[in-house]
Amino acid sequence: MDTQYGVIGGGSWATALAKLLCNNSSNVNWWLRDEESVEAIRKYKHNPRYLQSVAFDLERVHPNSNLEAVVHNSDVLIMAIPSAFVFQAFDGFKTDGLEDKILFSAIKGIVPEYHSIPARFFHKEFNIPYERIGIISGPCHAEEIALERLSYLTLACPDLAIATQMAEALECRYVKTSTSEDIFGTEISAVMKNIMAIASGICHGLRYGDNFQAVLVSNAIQEIERFVDAVNPVHRHVNSSAYLGDLLVTAYSQFSRNRTFGMMIGKGYSVKAAQLEMNMIAEGYYAVRSIMEMNKKFEVELPITEAVYRILYEKITPVIEMNLLTDRLT
DSSP: OOOEEEEEOOSHHHHHHHHHHHHTTOEEEEEOSOHHHHHHHHHHSSOSSSOTTOOOOTTTEEEESOHHHHHHTOSEEEEOSOGGGHHHHHTTOOOTTGGGSEEEEOOOSOBTTTTBOHHHHHHHHHOOOGGGEEEEEOSOOHHHHHTTOOEEEEEEOSSHHHHHHHHHHHOBTTEEEEEESOHHHHHHHHHHHHHHHHHHHHHHHTTOOHHHHHHHHHHHHHHHHHHHHHHSOOOOOTTSIIIIIHHHHHHHOTTOHHHHHHHHHHTTOOHHHHHHHHOSOOHHHHHHHHHHHHHHHHOOOOHHHHHHHHHHHSOOOHHHHHHHHHTTOO
């Protein structure tokens, strides 16, 4: 019997992942909160809100607004909800049987109610063993998958056989995949690179040049390494694609929501105004507060994270904060 995949979420990443799974003739149960979007996909074969150019084979993709039905009918679940809405989506969800599923997270953020990475949230709340939880990481933007540009994905899971299964399900002529056992390092790095991308965007908005951006990003990967090693002290190569590559594409790409958000902040937008104009979630905004909270335990030196936090939450002027940061970088 074919593996049944369940994609949870209605945004760009959920759309891109449903597209990739269809490429390999997988059956996809797709949960979208909005019944109007479900009906539009059934009628027009396109997601009306995200990556509208992607067309779906409705013999293989089955959109549904009933979360429990999608979970029940799927063997492998792929979570692609913005982290700020994960708790809300699963609040009151009946957990029976969820512990028997394989779960992969494409969520690049922190569950703010718990100050927790998604893997830990699903493990604690739904009793899913870590051995059955995986992470889908980049370097990759959903928009480039929609355009069928060559992209790379990293699938991390403590059970490499499960990571390999997901890698094979997602790989196609324009997506190459690799596997890793470093679930915690990969996920925390994916969270922190969004914070670094906000910093990069702020600097761009303040008209800092490429020379400083290079210094900022090289310090950013060191900051990520320090924190990840403190939280989960195992050997890893942070100069590989899952870590440094993911940071680079998020810090520099025109498709990066976090960089765009930061750029608007650097140009003088308030947080609220930037969020309203973007009409999309910048995961780094929520992540920076949670990383600061987590770091009360680990006490790692995080100058870039601290600078972004002070700008976004303490309303320190970006010009002043970034000028102070320049003296802390090497």
